[in-house]
Amino acid sequence: xxxxxxxxxxxxxxxxxxxxxxxxxxxxxxxxxxxxxxxxxxxxxxxxxxxxxxxxxxxxxxxxxxxxxxxxxxxxxxxxxxxxxxxxxxxxxxxxxxxxxxxxxxxxxxxxxxxxxxxxxxxxxxxxxxxxxxxxxxxxxxxxxxxxxxxxxxxxxxxxxxxxxxxxxxxxxxxxxxxxxxxxxxxxxxxxxxxxxxxxxxxxxxxxxxxxxx
Amino acid sequence: xxxxxxxxxxxxxxxxxxxxxxxxxxxxxxxxxxxxxxxxxxxxxxxxxxxxxxxxxxxxxxxxxxxxxxxxxxxxxxxxxxxxxxxxxxxxxxxxxxxxxxxxxxxxxxxxxxxxxxxxxxxxxxxxxxxxxxxxxxxxxxxxxxxxxxxxxxxxxxxxxxxxxxxxxxxxxxxxxxxxxxxxxxxxxxxxxxxxxxxxxxxxxxxxxxxxxxxxxxxxxxxxxxxxxxxxxxxxxxxxxxxxxxxxxx
Numbered sequence: 001x002x003x004x005x006x007x008x009x010x011x012x013x014x015x016x017x018x019x020x021x022x023x024x025x026x027x028x029x030x031x032x033x034x035x036x037x038x039x040x041x042x043x044x045x046x047x048x049x050x051x052x053x054x055x056x057x058x059x060x061x062x063x064x065x066x067x068x069x070x071x072x073x074x075x076x077x078x079x080x081x082x083x084x085x086x087x088x089x090x091x092x093x094x095x096x097x098x099x100x101x102x103x104x105x106x107x108x109x110x111x112x113x114x115x116x117x118x119x120x121x122x123x124x125x126x127x128x129x130x131x132x133x134x135x136x137x138x139x140x141x142x143x144x145x146x147x148x149x150x151x152x153x154x155x156x157x158x159x160x161x162x163x164x165x166x167x168x169x170x171x172x173x174x175x176x177x178x179x180x181x182x183x184x185x186x187x188x189x190x191x192x193x194x195x196x197x198x199x200x201x202x203x204x205x206x207x208x209x210x211x212x213x214x
Numbered sequence: 215x216x217x218x219x220x221x222x223x224x225x226x227x228x229x230x231x232x233x234x235x236x237x238x239x240x241x242x243x244x245x246x247x248x249x250x251x252x253x254x255x256x257x258x259x260x261x262x263x264x265x266x267x268x269x270x271x272x273x274x275x276x277x278x279x280x281x282x283x284x285x286x287x288x289x290x291x292x293x294x295x296x297x298x299x300x301x302x303x304x305x306x307x308x309x310x311x312x313x314x315x316x317x318x319x320x321x322x323x324x325x326x327x328x329x330x331x332x333x334x335x336x337x338x339x340x341x342x343x344x345x346x347x348x349x350x351x352x353x354x355x356x357x358x359x360x361x362x363x364x365x366x367x368x369x370x371x372x373x374x375x376x377x378x379x380x381x382x383x384x385x386x387x388x389x390x391x392x393x394x395x396x397x398x399x400x401x402x403x404x405x406x407x408x409x410x411x412x413x414x415x416x417x418x419x420x421x422x423x424x425x426x427x428x429x430x431x432x433x434x435x436x437x438x439x440x441x442x443x444x445x446x447x448x449x450x451x452x453x454x455x456x457x458x459x460x461x462x463x464x
Contacts, residue, residue: 043290116272117309117368121323121375122299124292131322136313212313212355 003180004187007170014170015191021088021156021166022195026149028092033099037137038129040104051100058097063158066090071162087159095152102144106137139210146203150196157192167191221284223248223379223410224269229278231264238264240434242278246379251411253421253442256431257457262414265431266383269412270301283378299327302372302380306387308364310356316343316367317352320374328375335374342370346400362393366400373404380404382413418461422446430454 004011039051058066070090074081081089110133118128138145160169171188175181222245231239238261246252254262267273268280271287271294280287282301288294310319320339324330330338343349346366348359356364365385372380382401386394398420405411405424415421421428421442428445430438430453438445438454449455 113307113309120298120303122295122327124295132311
């Protein structure tokens with residue numbers, strides 16, 4: 001592991017990049033996923049259709065392919081974001097599709113009767129979602145949502161393929177120079193574990209805490 | 215009949231409703247006066263629950279008109295939400311919000327729909343919970359309550375909106391026998407206080423003691439309407455006689 005310790009400053013910088021990709025991807029996919037899940041249960045047919053198209057498009061296309069398409073596609077239509085920003089957008093959109101489907105599964109567990117009760121005290125559709133359906137949906141799917149975001153954390157490694165210098169990219173670049181792939185990529189793996197292991201523990205603790213007594 | 219109100223509070227005119235090929239309501243005409251308690255009875259599948267659900271448009275109707283307090287039911291949207299706030303609904307399966315405490319269940323509508331300040335909504339909510347006899351359960355979650363307590367909480371939740379009329383859709387059908395009484399007691403008290411009520415139920419005792427009129431439905435039609443004494447004493451239609459003989463046999 002000496003080669004890793006010799007380059008610890010580069011690993012630290014890259015680790016920070018991976019942390020940022022993870023945090024921004026989490027926020028972006030949470031917002032997009034919630035919006036798309038809401039569209040999918042909306043009473044407005046065109047919104048439901050748009051939500052379906054979103055999910056089927058981005059859930060069924062590889063992240064690497066999407067990343068390359070966005071990096072070159074955005075430039076082509078004249079939008080200039082940094083590679084880092086572009087990748088945050090791509091991984092948010094991609095993961096948002098999984099968040100939306102997971103959340104929709106949670107919304108389906110909230111009884112139709114509770115929705116009718118919410119409407120019958122005069123809550124609008126939006127209020128019923130915010131006050132009654134979504135809070136219960138999130139609590140029901142804490143564990144599967146946790147899985148989605150743990151998978152997303154590891155998926156940030158695709159950023160290396162579009163020249164964002166994250167943990168995976170640093171391991172790759174050092175390997176080119178030093179030809180020591182095993183310790184260098186093991187170093188990257190440890191970096192991911194430092195992020196994902198606590199996430200798993202946090203999800204477990206959160207699930208126990210917010211569980212709804214039924 | 216009430217003499218204080220010129221027009222009926224709830225008015226259904228030639229209401230028709232189908233679920234696909236199944237024609238569940240045939241030309242329903244029904245009016246409910248202010249302060250009146252109307253009990254709707256009939257066999258399963260007679261359309262009595264659907265009548266109840268149509269009045270706050272949980273089920274849209276195919277033709278005819280429904281007016282509440284003189285105003286026709288609005289289409290989907292904010293106006294419909296306002297309409298529903300004025301029509302209290304109590305369900306067979308309680309439908310309390312599982313992630314909220316009993317007090318939060320009762321205050322959600324007043325705070326979000328009526329824009330009542332939280333402190334005021336909570337003090338009113340506690341008074342209502344006291345009125346239905348579960349003041350000590352205010353900070354519990356629905357699943358921690360018995361069925362009868364949950365149903366009384368659901369009644370308090372509906373009352374918190376100061377509704378013009380209360381609809382009860384088989385409110386005691388999911389309850390153990392010993393819990394039925396505690397719910398009916400609350401309903402009888404409400405009736406005696408002058409609340410306008412439409413009650414779909416199998417509780418003939420409640421119909422006898424609290425209703426001004428009994429509406430008997432079968433096959434999606436209103437077959438007979440009469441004051442409870444006359445309906446239970448001398449039903450006019452064969453169908454009603456047959457129904458009563460079956461349910462009162464034991």
